[in-house]
Amino acid sequence: DAGVTQSPTHLIKTRGQQVTLRCSPKSGHDTVSWYQQALGQGPQFIFQYYEEEERQRGNFPDRFSGHQFPNYSSELNVNALLLGDSALYLCASSTAYREDTEAFFGQGTRLTVV
């Protein structure tokens, strides 16, 4: 079992550009959550996808959007990049209807906006 995989591992973009990050959940998991972790901070919840729909959303602007595919993999899209979007983006997978399930995290994508 490969666990949660994210791609790419590192990315450098210019202000104003758009970026897409990808996540494949752990085998058997159907829910994907995305987190933003700024340097020296704890992760902050962006949104969660289940059954190809956004189920919960944190306090992030509409520039942050996502998608979930039938195979449960997910993408995070960020439009009109700002310098403040530079962070580690973490994907976590889990199982819906299991409130106590452990969330498994990927190794993250380090996004740098210049």
Add this chain to the structure above:
Amino acid sequence: AQTVTQSQPEMSVQEAETVTLSCTYDTSENNYYLFWYKQPPSRQMILVIRQEAYKQQNATENRFSVNFQKAAKSFSLKISDSQLGDTAMYFCAFGAPWTGTASKLTFGTGTRLQVTL
């Protein structure tokens, strides 16, 4: 909204000694979960230990144990027999069940733990 506070930005402990990391939280929920995650330099978050709020017994996982005080909204992590491999950032996290979906997690700002020889 829930908040999680970790008041110790950095801590240091000698190998084989015991260290306690502090965490407090604020919530109006009655049913929730608390977690300690470890984030080594590899960046991957690894679950260390989990506590269900409805359970009075403190969770333990080998060298890791928690002191859960629900009334005080306190959730500290004790690491016994510290090992060099325990060196990492430790995050306290809160999760409240959301009907039909998995919990979203609210994290604290973390405690950097350094284990020394």
